[in-house]
Amino acid sequence: MTQAAGKFNAVARKIKNCSPAAGFFRILPRARMKAIIVITPKKAVLDPQGKTVQNALAQMGYTGVTGVHIGKYIEIDLAPGADKAAAQQALNDAAHKFLSNPVIEDYKLEIE
């Protein structure tokens, strides 16, 4: 097992242990599902990276840009046949307490 896979499994185990609704990690012979979590800085929080990129865009001649906000994109592979509602609940829990920091970030969760 690669180091990265080992880390992912450790996080997966953690989510499983933390959440009451984490039965979705069971492997069943169904279609694969993916959870997508997009994390962005809250509007009130200083985002120097976004600001710098915004300035660079303006300098390059891309007009009409009034704001750039740089966040994170997390893709989570779910076991085949996972229960969508259970996954939604478990990952919302994980996103709220671990994957994002509600003090400074907002997140959107989608399961496809």
Place this chain on the structure above:
Amino acid sequence: MNFAVLQFPASNCDQDAVHAIRLLGHAASYIWHKDNSLGDADAVIVPGGFSYGDYLRCGAIARFSPVMQAVKQFADNGGLVLGICNGFQVLTEAGLLPGALIRNRDLQFHCEHIFLKTATTGSPFTSKIPAGKILRIPIAHGEGCYFADEETLAKLKANNQILWQYCDASGNLTDTANPNGALQNIAGICNERRNVAGLMPHPERASEPALGSDDGKWIFESIFAALQNKTVAQAA
């Protein structure tokens, strides 16, 4: 007094903290992040570094370490906990301190000596700092910009929870003296109960003259005095 100094994967100021405490005449031992107990510690230091490679967010993964459960319980029982740099980030992520530390406003990693004004000596972490003394202590961080929403900030001020602020050599809280864009020049705070504190600067790297400054020792001396008073009070 016996200090527990936590060790996470990629902590790198743990040895500095242990060295400073021993140099100042007290005992310190390392506590591995997988341990469930802090042993017979009288106080806890969450040291600086890059726990878990700063992956996801600084301190975000370390806060779920088994040892952090013990730290939370220790803090709930009134024990003294000091988070330095990455330790401060871990304590905010753990919810033991309010607010968050975000990317420095100029996106640069700052490694330099700064000046600190002690906003209040009314805490176990600041009581021995001489009145009016401006502390010269190094910082070394890329994510040290303190942020909290307006409500939290108002509460911090109302309860005198702001302990240290970045200032110039004469003690003025100017914007140029603020290395990272922290709100209100905040370098360190404590919780409402005043037994958990965190700061971005490194007092353990400035606790002996050979290192160019020994101003950081006043923070440790304050903790020693608080523990001493506690022991005396318990014995009485």
